[in-house]
Amino acid sequence: MDGRQEKGPGTAGGNATGFGWALETTLVHAGRVPRAPVSTAMPIYPSTSFQAPTPEELDAVLGGEAAGYSYTRHANPTVDALANAVAALEGGETAVCYGSGMAAIDAAFYAAGVRAGDRVLLSRDLYGASLNLAQGIWGEAGVETVVEDFGDLDRVEAALRRHAPRAMLFEVLSNPLLRVADGPALVALAARYGTVSIVDNTFTTPLVCRPLAWGADLVVHSATKYLGGHGDATGGVVVGRAAYRARLLQYVKLRGAVLGPFEAWLVHRGLRTLAVRYGRQCDNARLLAERLDASGRFARVVYPLLPHHPSRALADRILGGRGGAVVTLELRGGREQAFDFLRRLTLVGSATSVGDVYTLCLYPVMASHRNLAPAERARMGITDGTVRLAVGLEHVDDILADVLQAAGTD
């Protein structure tokens, strides 16, 4: 651990981190290696095993009595640097990295103590693979999944009372309709009923929400998205109190869901510019949403800060003035126009991720919501004309021009 972090200057300020620094400062400095006398950049330690100066020291490291490194599946300095940085950003006591966001979610369920005979409570708006993980893999292991509308606090409370779930999982900003969850209220409800609350903060990032400060037990990230930010590394992180560390580490050691040092390095490098990238992406998204909405050329423009979005009031309260970097559109012409739109995009790529420096467009009916029946999609508010834009760092005028020409409205 870098001594500078431990002795971080005690700056005041609304967004000071656990080290007393503002988030922007923490992004640039958190997680640097100890005794790095030459390299100004974080080194990559690709080593699978590490030598100790003496057998006694290696014995102590392997026995868990001393901090240090023995084998990369147990711990690696480059991966730890990223974990420390994300822990600092989220204000958590500990963080452990995994090979993907899905592995992180799986590890969070494990760390929460979920086991056969338990129930887990999941938000209906959750990322599809998270629902499939719970219903499929955990379901086969004897865990029952209860799915509820997390926009309705009364229903969530009723589910907590009735099912006494071991853990619950939700995202603050839903995908692709960008409904905002009342995170602080949901976390408080979970605590009241003794349920471990897990918040997926992938879409919102610690720049918008820091769920541990609400009292959440665990925060998960797909680091593949905004944390890494360049579309070139897959990873995941779980952050929480120190009490969870043993199980979070046990998972990575025994399931082997390891994040590679190079991927950790890429994500950590991306993290240093998160404030700049995400800030610009949110600004671009807001401008784009406002202009597309004003154009009157779409059946619907979805963005939480637009006055007609159903979560507008919650967005103001929970998201602190930012609306995230995703804009969802409904094309009037349904599936035919959606395919035409994807074909005609030139600047914007047609691909399935968010958080990259370039703008990407996803067609939920073909990708994220493919496995749902049309009626179920309709119930969720997703139609054959719905397309999702994950807004990047290009100039907003260029994104706007591409979207308008692709919609055939120029």
Ligand SMILES: Cc1ncc(COP(=O)(O)O)c(C=O)c1O
């Ligand atoms: C909100 C959210 N959580 C988790 C994941 C899973 O992350 P990964 O693809 O890194 O496994 C995704 C992937 O799209 C996601 O959107």
